[in-house]
Structures are given as C-alpha cells and as structure tokens.
Amino acid sequence: MNDGSLHGHPYGEDVHGSYGEPEHPVQDTGPGGLDARFESLPPETPAAQTAARFPASTTSAAQPAQGVVPSGEPTTELRRGIPAHVGTRPPTYPPHPLGRPSLRDGDEFAAFSPVVVLDGARIGPLTVRAASVRGDSHNWEGGCRQDSMVVTRIGPPEAEMLLLAVADGVGSARHSHVGSYSLSRMAAVHLDREAESIHAALCVRDSSELRALATKAVALAAAELRPGWARSAQHKSRPYADEDYATTLHVLLVPTDARLRDRVLCSVGDGGLFVLRDGRWEDGDPDVGEGLLDTRTEALPHAYRTVKTSLVRTLPGDVLLLGTDGITNPLAQKDPEFARRLADAWGGPEVPSMSDFLWQAQTRAKSYDDDRTVICLWEEGA
Template sequence: MSYGEARDDVPGGGGTIHGHGLDEDLGLPDGIIFHDMRMGGSASAGQPAPPVREHLVSPVSLSKPEAPLLRGEPTHVGNRPPSYPPRPLGRPSLRDGDESAAFSPVVLLDGGEFGRLTVRAASVRGDSHNWEGSCRQDAMVVTRIGPPEAEMLLLAVADGVGSAPYSHVGSYQLSRLAAVQFDQEAESLYAALCARNETKLGLIATKAVAGAVSRLRVPQDESSALHGTRPRAGQDYATTLHVLLVPTDSRVRERVLCSVGDGGLLVLREGRWEHEDPDDDGDLLDTRTDALPHAYHGVKAKLLHTAPGEVLLLGTDGITNPLTQRNPEFAQRLAHAWGGPEVPSLSDFLWQAQTRAKSYDDDRTVICVWERPE
C-alpha cells in the first residue's frame, strides 16, 4: 500500500492503523473508538482536510472469569493413604555427576489419534522416588514404524531395575534403540503378523532387540580408576522392555507383544482386566527379573487378537502389579475410568494413572489403546 492510501478493510476485532507505510495491529481492547487519520502526501493550502473516520468494535465482556476447577492431589484406594506424600519433592543435581538423572522429568505425557485408534500414555515418578528425590527409572515410546502399506504403532515401556545404578539410562536408551531396530524390520514383522507366524515374530523381535543392545552406549567412567571403583558395565544399565505393535490398518486384527522381564500387557474386556503375558503360566505373582542388556536372547513374542471396544494396557510393574495382585478396588477404579464410552483427555488420563495404592510406590508407566467401532 502506498503512503497515505485509504483502506476500508479495517477488521472489527481490534484497532488497526493504516498509513505512513505501516499496517499495525495495536491490540486495542474491544469497545474502543479510535480515529484513523489519513494524511495526504503533499496537500496544499485550501485543500480539504483528509477524512477522519471512526471505527467502533464490539465490546468485550468484563465479567470476572470463573475460578479454575482443580483436581487436587491424586486419589487413593483403600482405607489408609500411602505413607509417602503424593507430590514430587527433591530431584538429582547436576553436581551429582549424572546428567541423565538431573535432566529426567518427573512426568512424561503423550498420546495421539491414528484413524480409529486413540493412544494415551503417561510415565510418572513413583512415590518412593519422589520421597528420595531420585530420578524416574521408567521410560516409554509412542511412535509409528514401517511404510504406509505396513504401518504399525509401536508402543514401548521399559522399567529400569532398581539395583542398577544407571538403569534410568538403560531404559531410556534401549526403548528408543529398540524402536529404531523394529522399524528396520517392519516389513518382515508385518508379514509375519498377518501370517500369524508367532515363531517367526519371535525370531525377528530377538534380532531387533539384540541390535538395540549392540548399540547401547556404555561410557567408560574415567574417575573409576582414581576412586578405586569398577568401570561401568552392561548390568549397570539393566532394564525390562515390552513392545506392542498395532497395525494402523483396521482390517488387520492381530497385534504382537514382545517382552523381556516383568510388567506387560492387560486387556480390559467387559469390565475385567485380563493378563496377556507371553510366558503366562497362571502365576501372576512371578517375580522373575529377566533384564536387558544380557537377556536379549530371552525375548518372548505373543500374537493377540483384539476386538473394537477392548482397551489394551501396556505397562511397567508399577501399574500391572496393583491391577493383578489382589487389589480389586484399584482395578475397578481404573476399569471404570478407562472402560467408559469416552476416551479421557490427556490431563484426565494422567490424573487417573496416578491413582495411589498403599505398598505400590514404584515408578508407573502406562500406555492405553482404544479402538473406535466402525
């Protein structure tokens, strides 16, 4: 627009001044009358003054905003609340010498919609780690792998073994490295899944996890020799790992679960949580501690057939244990929250995932998948 050119397209939602080569939105509040002075470039004496135009924009409501609705602290089941306070306290310092721990957030929240599939995912630091001020040792991944004709959702949870000093690094690295390796094997995995070849799926999953383990970065601790301590080793990064593959093509009804260690998959069917363990022998109290990086030859794969309306729950033992180990009130609370007609929002899902139960104070990572019926 040239200098001094008149314009009639003044928007009605705020004050805009045109002229002098400028088009500026001044952000004036609604209900303000302002004058638009358009000055000619070289008006001579005797010429009429440039027009003065008034613009009235709609008034804004000045009513007091409503007070926000606060959820408050996470709820608990049982007559007595857990011993630990339900909030994060301290956290590791960079001066402790472990950047991964110092930068690890207390909460991770993720989700998305993929056609008829909806995902909600949360990883939260457990009450005991909150009390200690130590870092969250769980990790999770929500991503897509494979080409369009063989695309799958890859959902992964990893639970660092508490006795391993760098298990938080192991869970973080191996869950992501495994996703990359599974992506490289996506076409083969998809073909085996469609063929319902569980044996082949197990071989491919073992190859992918072994590839992830081979890429695990185990830095040498230069101070170990000075302080007389042993250098870092693979067992210092010990973690469990569970990977769920869900085709995005709704015509393919099979899913595959690949697992190392405790935790795993539950399916909410008709209001009840059913355990889907590749090694399920009926003993839900099994305390095996198979862990990566050393147990990569022990990857188990299981084919699943699910129906729309069922909810898949992939989790670390921080949530699978209270759901399966004789805590019916906890199980019913989450079945009611996640088995209804509506998928919870991200914030609601996080609040529900933090439901507390006495004696269950570990880190908790949970990924749920809903499938909308046709």
C-alpha cells in the first residue's frame, strides 16, 4: 500500500516525468542523477519494431518444408512490447524490474519473492484470472512486492466455494510483505474450517452470522501467526510488534453451485471489489456498514475492530474484479480512460488468456506506481 510519496527519494517529482519519449527527454540532474541511472538501462524498443525483427515464415502453408508439420496457426511471432499507458505521457519509471533484494540483506522472504505471480482456474461455470505485479516504484527501488493473492477452493462438495483473496502490505511496515502473504493464506485455512457454516448462512442471507464467522476466522489466523513472528524477532534489533506486519485483506467467497447468486465479500482496509456491468465499473461494496472504523485506516493484524462483510448479488453478464488499491484507485478516478481500457479488455465475449490478462493488468497510469494485484471472475453462460 503506497501513501502517495517516496520518502527520502533523491529524485522527488522528477521521477514522475516522461520515460523514454524522444519529444520529452529526461532532464539532466547532474552526476549520479536520473540520467546516470537510466544510462545503464537497455533502450526501449516499440512493440511494432520488435515484432518486425521476427517476420513471418516464408514457407508456404500449402507446401510445408520437409519434416515440418503445419499447425494451422500464424507463424509470425507476436510481441506485445511494454504495457500500454493511459494519458498523454507514460510514467517515468522504467516498465520493467530493476534490482531486487539480496539474501545478504537478512530478509529471506523478500529475497525469494517473485516480481510477478500469475494464476487462474476453471471450476464448473467459473473462470478466474489473477495477477500480482510489483509496482513501478518498487521496481525502481529494487524492493520486494508487498501484495499477495490466493485462488483456491474451500468446503466440502455440498458446500464448496471458490475463495479469492488479495492482500496489500502497508508500505511503512517493515515486514508487511510477510504479513500480506501469511495472513491471506492462514485466513483461507480458517475460513475453510468454517465453510459449512458460512455456506449455510449465505443460503439464508444471514449477514450478521457471516460477519461473526469471518471475524472469527481472521482473528484465529492472526493469533496462530503471532507466536512464529515473535520467535523470529527474538534475535533481531527490536521486539515483535503487530504493526510491523500490517496488511489489508479482501476475500471473496463464491459458491460453485451456479444456482446460488450471492457472494460474500470480507474486507479489512482499502482496495476491494468492483463489478463490470453493462460496460461500466460499479463499486461492488456500496454499503458502508455501521459501527466500523473508516476502512482507509484499518489493517491486520491489529488496527481493526471487525471484518466488514457484504452480500453481493450478481447478474448474468457481470465480471467481478477483486483488487488492491494499486488497481482500484486508478479505476475509481474521474479520468475514465483507465477504466474504459480495462472494461474493453475484460468485458468482451471471451475470457482473456493468462498471458493477455497479465499484460492488460499492467496498463500504466502516471502517479499510480504501487504494487497491483487483481483477480477477475467470469461465469460461463452469463
């Protein structure tokens, strides 16, 4: 989760200029400045020029070369190039990973964390595409991705649900990447233990019972993780503190029984659910709830009172998007270009391939440089 600024960044606002545009060259900032860092980067090549390096095969489809079995597919090797951007100018940050944490930094979890995680599933009528991508600012700084995600199934066959979860580690918390990863998975484990009760409450639309079950599962997940985190801090410079592992968490529970149209959204913190309906993105959780803290101030495992729960009823043709604020923030802005691009990409008659989904999810927007995690859900026949 990014607070909108780069604390102590030596380049300040210059970082948000235009990267790689001949008509807008990056200004010289002196020895060791921005230009000096860019000099070591390989030059960017437009996608069209890159594709031209791989021309179509000259072998006739009607007369294949000896030993070559025609596949029926085009032989031109397509290259998408760098992700598209909205606005007149792309962000300054390079659109690819730079450095990464080292094992010698003392944080094995960060050193082993991949820059990108891509996942998907097809369960009955439900199709999922999911991507978690290190943000441009973390790419620039060489830090690890603080977001996490989960795609899994919970519950017995008669009460089975698809569980989708996204978590966004708070940027100022030193172990938030561990918190987001661990809490999203442990919460799934405890929600699985309550799956039959959750499914029963969902069938009768009992919001109070759903809230109690979700709060219990998340509280038990945090309680189970704390002792291990405390032991790992024994030989470190400061004792264990909940706030060092601060993270948001959003879980969407979807019955695999197509006759059930309700879904359960469990939330702590910012980010959340959007619904693509009739070509427009709508807030999937319009209810504020009573007696709860402002979700913008909440984080696990400590700074929350309860897990906010909502029942979401879907309509045929809806596409559900669960995301961290790296994607929900630009999606909710007044400038419609970002939202329109994703609506066009994900609102069509075909579910995108996993590689296409990743490329689309990386659509860039100036000043939105946080980690981005997005899970989309389509339903067959909708």
